[in-house]
Amino acid sequence: MVLGRLAMFVALFASQLGNAAVVKRSELFDGGECGEEAHAALRLAFHDAIGFSTSGTGGGADGSILAFNSTELAYVIRFESRTTSIDDIIARQWPVFTKTNLTAGDFLHLAAAVGVANCPGSPQLPYSFGHSVTDILARMADAGFVAAEVVWLLASHSIGDANKIDPSIPGTPFDSCVNTLSHCSDTQFFLEVLLQGTAFPGNGGQSGEVLSPLAGEMRLQSDFAFSQDSRTACFWQEAVNAQSFIMGKFEAAMAKMQLLGQSGLTDCSDVIPVPATFTNNIQYPASFNQSNVQIACTTTPFPSLATVAGPAPTVSPVPQS
Numbered sequence: 139m140v141l142g143r144l145a146m147f148v149a150l151f152a153s154q155l156g157n158a159a160v161v162k163r164s165e166l167f168d169g170g171e172c173g174e175e176a177h178a179a180l181r182l183a184f185h186d187a188i189g190f191s192t193s194g195t196g197g198g199a200d201g202s203i204l205a206f207n208s209t210e211l212a213y214v215i216r217f218e219s220r221t222t223s224i225d226d227i228i229a230r231q232w233p234v235f236t237k238t239n240l241t242a243g244d245f246l247h248l249a250a251a252v253g254v255a256n257c258p259g260s261p262q263l264p265y266s267f268g269h270s271v272t273d274i275l276a277r278m279a280d281a282g283f284v285a286a287e288v289v290w291l292l293a294s295h296s297i298g299d300a301n302k303i304d305p306s307i308p309g310t311p312f313d314s315c316v317n318t319l320s321h322c323s324d325t326q327f328f329l330e331v332l333l334q335g336t337a338f339p340g341n342g343g344q345s346g347e348v349l350s351p352l353a354g355e356m357r358l359q360s361d362f363a364f365s366q367d368s369r370t371a372c373f374w375q376e377a378v379n380a381q382s383f384i385m386g387k388f389e390a391a392m393a394k395m396q397l398l399g400q401s402g403l404t405d406c407s408d409v410i411p412v413p414a415t416f417t418n419n420i421q422y423p424a425s426f427n428q429s430n431v432q433i434a435c436t437t438t439p440f441p442s443l444a445t446v447a448g449p450a451p452t453v454s455p456v457p458q459s
């Protein structure tokens with residue numbers, strides 16, 4: 139049965155992702171036959187992938203038709219003059235997709251392959267997992283960055299917050315180390331992306347967002363994918379509570395990024411103010427401990443961390459300038 143298999147596959151990949159997301163049988167592919175929803179999922183996979191062009195434009199089989207359906211459907215209309223069943227299957231898949239923590243590309247092409255497997259006489263379609271990490275790493279490699287450097291650059295998200303992913307909650311931070319004015323540039327972000335997600339901070343699950351562990355905190359789907367992918371998980375874990383290590387790596391990767399395509403510049407770094415230091419060990423937010431960590435790096439032990447006392451915190455938004 140299609141949905142039974144989908145649930146199994148999603149559970150499999152969810153467990154690879156350290157995520158307890160469960161897709162209920164009643165949620166997709168009604169009845170689990172080789173029916174409307176199964177073949178609509180297959181057609182969706184085609185329209186998603188065929189956005190690719192050998193001229194170098196278009197993201198191809200990246201799930202964008204699901205993630206950015208309001209804009210991408212316009213291209214389908216131009217191509218086929220109608221979107222019938224595409225918009226239906228997007229509407230059906232969307233609420234299931236947002237619960238899984240999978241990327242749109244991973245989810246959409248998984249659904250198509252599992253759907254086809256319910257049709258007698260079909261081949262067992264191949265399925266490749268890891269769409270967004272693969273796409274980002276490929277783009278970054280093209281600019282000269284290896285996987286570790288991408289993770290180190292993402293230390294930037296420790297001082298970031300989201301305004302556009304969910305416009306109903308502007309200034310929503312990616313970690314809990316914020317006060318009424320600003321973020322701190324520490325490794326709390328790398329820890330909290332690994333904690334089991336339980337809720338969305340604002341208006342339900344938005345494209346690019348997955349469940350976060352703390353009220354008021356936003357978790358980017360791409361950050362979570364990097365924390366769990368076999369190519370990057372150990373670099374991610376290595377960053378947890380490694381303040382001076384990450385400071386050095388982030389600085390070096392930023393220096394490399396800022397010089398991309400440039401030559402003949404004069405080093406004027408001495409005009410940059412010296413930042414205040416951060417020397418504390420990071421800690422689990424109150425009520426969390428290592429049992430809540432979705433450990434994806436199996437080659438090194440997870441660092442031992444204390445837990446802040448008290449009830450689970452609610453992270454405050456960073457005020458807009």
Ligand code: HEM
Nearest residue numbers: 274291292294295297298299300301302303304346358360
């Ligand atoms: C590698 C892939 C990356 C992805 C997929 C990504 C994605 C995102 C997204 C979706 C947001 C939230 C935007 C919003 O809702 O307003 C964001 C915010 C941010 N990102 Fe990234 N990012 C990446 C890499 C980077 C890098 C390399 C840097 C800097 C070195 C960076 C710096 C920031 C900052 C500072 C913010 C906060 C912006 C704000 O508060 O307005 N990101 N990122």
